[in-house]
Amino acid sequence: MFERFTVTARQVVVMAQEDARERRQAEIRTENLLVSLYIPPDGAAADLLRRAGVEREVAEAEADRRAQTKGVPDAGKLATLGIDLDEVRRQVEETFGPGALERTQAGRQRRLFGHIPFDPASKKAIELSLREALRLKHKEIRSEHILLGLLHAEGGAREILESRGVTLDAMRAAVASLEEAG
Amino acid sequence: MAEATAVAAAASSKDPHVGLAAVAALRALQESLEELQVGNARAQGWSWAQIAGVLQVSKQAVHKKYRRLGY
Numbered sequence: 001m002f003e004r005f006t007v008t009a010r011q012v013v014v015m016a017q018e019d020a021r022e023r024r025q026a027e028i029r030t031e032n033l034l035v036s037l038y039i040p041p042d043g044a045a046a047d048l049l050r051r052a053g054v055e056r057e058v059a060e061a062e063a064d065r066r067a068q069t070k071g072v073p074d075a076g077k078l079a080t081l082g083i084d085l086d087e088v089r090r091q092v093e094e095t096f097g098p099g100a101l102e103r104t105q106a107g108r109q110r111r112l113f114g115h116i117p118f119d120p121a122s123k124k125a126i127e128l129s130l131r132e133a134l135r136l137k138h139k140e141i142r143s144e145h146i147l148l149g150l151l152h153a154e155g156g157a158r159e160i161l162e163s164r165g166v167t168l169d170a171m172r173a174a175v176a177s178l179e180e181a182g
Numbered sequence: 183m184a185e186a187t188a189v190a191a192a193a194s195s196k197d198p199h200v201g202l203a204a205v206a207a208l209r210a211l212q213e214s215l216e217e218l219q220v221g222n223a224r225a226q227g228w229s230w231a232q233i234a235g236v237l238q239v240s241k242q243a244v245h246k247k248y249r250r251l252g253y
Contacts, residue, residue, distance in 0.1 A: 077207035080200055088211065096218055105251060106213035 004130070005141045008040045012143050013126070015039045020116050021075070023067040027119035030155030031063040033126075033146060043143035048174055052166045062160045121155035128152040136176060144175045220248050 002010060015036035020028040037045040038056040046056070075085040092100050101107045118126065129149030133141050150157040151168040216237070223233050234241040 074207040074210060077200075077204045078211065080204045081208060083208070083211075085211070088215075092215070092218065096222070100218055101211075101214050104214040104217040106210050106217060 001126070001130075004133075004139070006143075008043050008143050009129075009141050009146055011040045012036045012043065012045075012146055016122070017116050019063070023063065025067055025116070028116055028122050029066070029119050030122045030125050030150055030153065030157035031059075031066050031160065033122055034150055034157035034160065035059050035063045037143055037147055037150075040143065044175075044178060045143035045147040048144060048147060048171065048178070049166075051174070052161075052164070052171070054161065054164050054166060058164070059160065062156070066156050121153055125149040125153035125155060125157070132172070132175075136172075144178065148172060148175060217248070217251065220244065221251070224248075 002013065005013070012033065013036075016028050016032040019032040019035050023032070025032070035056070037043060037049065038059065040046075049055075049059070078085045089101055126146070126149060129141055129145040132148035132152060133139075133145040136145075138145065148168065148171060151161055151166065151171055152158075220233055220237075230245040231241045234244045237244060
């Protein structure tokens with residue numbers, strides 16, 4: 001699925017997982033993808049968003065507001081006991097190597113420690129980023145296509161963007177003209 | 183500081199959802215750590231009796247639990 005993503009676009013996806021983890025979410029949501037669009041320094045999506053009047057701080061604040069604490073992954077549950085799972089993992093990996101906790105039976109049985117899955121809306125947005133690229137006859141999936149995917153799919157990111165007047169049609173035009181400019 | 187206060191508040195939460203879920207997560211972490219340490223001990227040539235002694239469980243229990251994992 002990700003083989004046609006550029007390095008920058010892959011970075012966005014990876015950072016979205018990190019963002020979800022930091023907000024202690026059980027799943028990656030479209031807001032996490034939106035926030036992550038601002039992270040790669042060479043991503044066109046961040047420029048497009050700023051030009052449309054959506055600054056990173058706004059997206060961050062909205063993502064915070066929407067971060068669900070329901071369905072917190074184990075790291076969050078352990079934090080309620082004062083246990084820092086990241087620190088435990090770090091110590092364990094020093095002795096037993098990277099991914100040691102996840103390789104145990106207990107680690108594999110429950111999606112314990114690392115991987116955070118995409119929720120249905122963010123999965124859909126990623127699929128649609130592919131379709132948006134095809135529509136523009138672009139061979140690669142870049143950060144701006146992820147942005148279009150987020151505007152196309154139902155989800156928190158679209159709500160945030162639409163509430164600030166950013167529409168799919170306008171952004172499609174902006175991405176297309178980006179191409180013409182080279 | 184604010185975060186420490188928040189954690190303390192959650193730890194003393196009377197909400198069973200929060201408390202029980204934390205216990206379940208702790209158990210999963212404990213299971214995972216135990217498996218790593220038992221595997222390590224076996225790799226270093228420890229007997230099941232030695233491992234059981236330090237873990238403070240019966241030899242039968244630890245053997246039965248981990249033999250199937252190929253340790």
